[in-house]
Amino acid sequence: MSTTATDQPAIAGGKPIKSTPYRKEKRYGDEELKELKEAIDQGTLFYAAGKKVHELEKQFAAKHDAKFGVACSSGTAAIHAAVMAAGVSPGDEVIVPPITDMGTILPVMWQGGVPVFVDLDPQHYNMTPAAIEAAITNRTRAIIAVHLAGNACDLKAIKQIADSRNITLIEDCAQAHGTTYDGKPVGSFGQIGCYSFNEFKHIACGDGGLVTTSDEKFAKKIRLSTDKCYDRSPGVADRNATFQANNYRMTELQGAVAIAQLKKLDSIVQRRQSWCGRLTKRLGDLPGLQLPKPIDGGTHSYWFYMMRVDPPKLGATADQFAAAVKAEGVPTSAHYIGKPIYKYPLFLNHSAFDHGDHPFHSVDYGKVKCPTAEAILGTCVVLAVNEAYSDEDLDDTGKAFERVVGHFQGKRS
Numbered sequence: 001m002s003t004t005a006t007d008q009p010a011i012a013g014g015k016p017i018k019s020t021p022y023r024k025e026k027r028y029g030d031e032e033l034k035e036l037k038e039a040i041d042q043g044t045l046f047y048a049a050g051k052k053v054h055e056l057e058k059q060f061a062a063k064h065d066a067k068f069g070v071a072c073s074s075g076t077a078a079i080h081a082a083v084m085a086a087g088v089s090p091g092d093e094v095i096v097p098p099i100t101d102m103g104t105i106l107p108v109m110w111q112g113g114v115p116v117f118v119d120l121d122p123q124h125y126n127m128t129p130a131a132i133e134a135a136i137t138n139r140t141r142a143i144i145a146v147h148l149a150g151n152a153c154d155l156k157a158i159k160q161i162a163d164s165r166n167i168t169l170i171e172d173c174a175q176a177h178g179t180t181y182d183g184k185p186v187g188s189f190g191q192i193g194c195y196s197f198n199e200f201k202h203i204a205c206g207d208g209g210l211v212t213t214s215d216e217k218f219a220k221k222i223r224l225s226t227d228k229c230y231d232r233s234p235g236v237a238d239r240n241a242t243f244q245a246n247n248y249r250m251t252e253l254q255g256a257v258a259i260a261q262l263k264k265l266d267s268i269v270q271r272r273q274s275w276c277g278r279l280t281k282r283l284g285d286l287p288g289l290q291l292p293k294p295i296d297g298g299t300h301s302y303w304f305y306m307m308r309v310d311p312p313k314l315g316a317t318a319d320q321f322a323a324a325v326k327a328e329g330v331p332t333s334a335h336y337i338g339k340p341i342y343k344y345p346l347f348l349n350h351s352a353f354d355h356g357d358h359p360f361h362s363v364d365y366g367k368v369k370c371p372t373a374e375a376i377l378g379t380c381v382v383l384a385v386n387e388a389y390s391d392e393d394l395d396d397t398g399k400a401f402e403r404v405v406g407h408f409q410g411k412r413s
Helices: 030-041 052-063 075-085 102-110 129-135 155-165 216-225 252-262 265-283 318-327 371-379 391-412
Strands: 068-072 093-096 114-117 140-146 168-172 192-196 209-213 304-309 332-334 380-384
Touching: 030 052, 030 252, 052 068, 052 209, 052 252, 068 075, 068 216, 068 252, 075 102, 075 140, 075 168, 075 192, 075 209, 075 216, 093 102, 102 114, 102 140, 129 155, 140 155, 155 168, 209 216, 265 391, 304 318, 304 371, 318 332, 318 380, 318 391, 371 380
Parallel strands: 093 114, 093 140, 140 168, 168 192
Antiparallel strands: 068 209, 192 209, 304 380, 332 380
């Protein structure tokens, strides 16, 4: 592959490929306004007295093969409620991936739990069953399986491990709305599924979250965990708290918007899958790139499109490649979160509190090694994705990647 003088990349003085903005569409509209008006006309915006939050919970749970749904204020709150329901207490260990948002990890620490980071699959970027099994001790209380970027974990194997050890499996589906595994929605394999509705997820209500479960005992504790341990069941007004819990309530306004958004989810995911699937097909023969691949038996809902570069084959590092593609007008960046979470100062310095020890002080996180996770972050390039992207956007994106790869390949010859 070579680059002609008339096809110089933007970083070498050429004209950028992408001369028109990526297509956008209005995210919120008449559907959300209708639900919001109904919420306001109720005369209350408090979830326990209104209808919208309860309706969202019912609809979301049914769509995700769960008996119960509990809405809350964020995806982080959803994880915290799940961790509380699982009984995580000081000194308990919870197995987590090193590439995720801090919203996955902080709830473990708020319970006094100890995050145990395990390595990832080099192709799918999620925790491997072998790494999980090797990390289990007699202190392991839960596993949080994160479906990174919308690609499902190896749920069949992970569930088998968790069930055989009587360990609670929590699925973090914040980036995986609409993802399936073995024909079922992710979030329905573990005892608890957690979702986010923040402004940047597949569907949103500004901020919000939801927890699903088919276990009635878990459902009751999750509800209490989001409302200061107050039982607001119909006909009940019990403020006799039995454990420490947060105020993570969702308002009727958030619930109303989320109901309207939920109706759009299938279309959003289908369009992302179509656009990204066609992009993968177009880029499939380019040397030096490892393109995203759904796990066997699973689907990918593409919260973003993450690939890896092979610097010796490509002739460029992730930074060089991302910068060159971005110069063509295509929204790319390198390294995602930059470094594994166990390398954050919080863990290296044990700085959870201003003073006093947290149970995670027993772990020397400076000695934690997840070589595959570190290699992924060192070589990954992330392309922002939106369901509104057009065929023209797809063609321009493909041309930009082709031009940039051709440029770096040409420099090698």
